[in-house]
Amino acid sequence: AQTVTQSQPEMSVQEAETVTLSCTYDTSENNYYLFWYKQPPSRQMILVIRQEAYKQQNATENRFSVNFQKAAKSFSLKISDSQLGDTAMYFCAFISNNAGNMLTFGGGTRLMVKP
Amino acid sequence: DSGVTQTPKHLITATGQRVTLRCSPRSGDLSVYWYQQSLDQGLQFLIQYYNGEERAKGNILERFSAQQFPDLHSELNLSSLELGDSALYFCASSQGGTGANVLTFGAGSRLTVL
Numbered sequence: 001a002q003t004v005t006q007s008q009p010e011m012s013v014q015e016a017e018t019v020t021l022s023c024t025y026d027t028s029e030n031n032y033y034l035f036w037y038k039q040p041p042s043r044q045m046i047l048v049i050r051q052e053a054y055k056q057q058n059a060t061e062n063r064f065s066v067n068f069q070k071a072a073k074s075f076s077l078k079i080s081d082s083q084l085g086d087t088a089m090y091f092c093a094f095i096s097n098n099a100g101n102m103l104t105f106g107g108g109t110r111l112m113v114k115p
Numbered sequence: 116d117s118g119v120t121q122t123p124k125h126l127i128t129a130t131g132q133r134v135t136l137r138c139s140p141r142s143g144d145l146s147v148y149w150y151q152q153s154l155d156q157g158l159q160f161l162i163q164y165y166n167g168e169e170r171a172k173g174n175i176l177e178r179f180s181a182q183q184f185p186d187l188h189s190e191l192n193l194s195s196l197e198l199g200d201s202a203l204y205f206c207a208s209s210q211g212g213t214g215a216n217v218l219t220f221g222a223g224s225r226l227t228v229l
Contacts (some may be wrong), residue, residue, distance in 0.1 A: 033214050043203060044117070045220035091158065095214035102171050103218055105158040
């Protein structure tokens, strides 16, 4: 079974600064995908970024980028130029590419962006 | 608007009762997933359907059941409700049924059991 661990329950950052959220996972699979989802106070789950395990290049979406270390099974999220609207719970998630799979979530990191 | 529609948004009921949560996937998506988010258990996968058939099962209680209909909407039935069933229930959909497909989540149905 796959597990996803987020070791930082809460973090804070000043507006306009950079913050990195950590995530580690455990799997014996070789073909899988990793995600970061954002859950703002509205409770909607919003996809932030996606990484295919077979790609060495780190995914980037505007101010959001990841540091994917496959051998270390690490998948951190970097938020640059933090904005007040980035305040949310952030969940790291894993899914293998097999049929009958499920998206497994970490416990989440609560990020507060301070003005 | 994510394109995944969940109803009702909020539901308050009593212990022992039965409720049905409904989900309409995004247009073109064949797979539907149900997740439960509670304070102490985090986000837990319940069940997945693909084009009307059950594809994967997670930590779904025997008191809970789900189905996906020919028009691809899905219903999650929760019976003999207990206080601990109070949670936010998410539906998500994807085009295919494998991990290569990105899940899009609905806004959730908040269930409160008194």
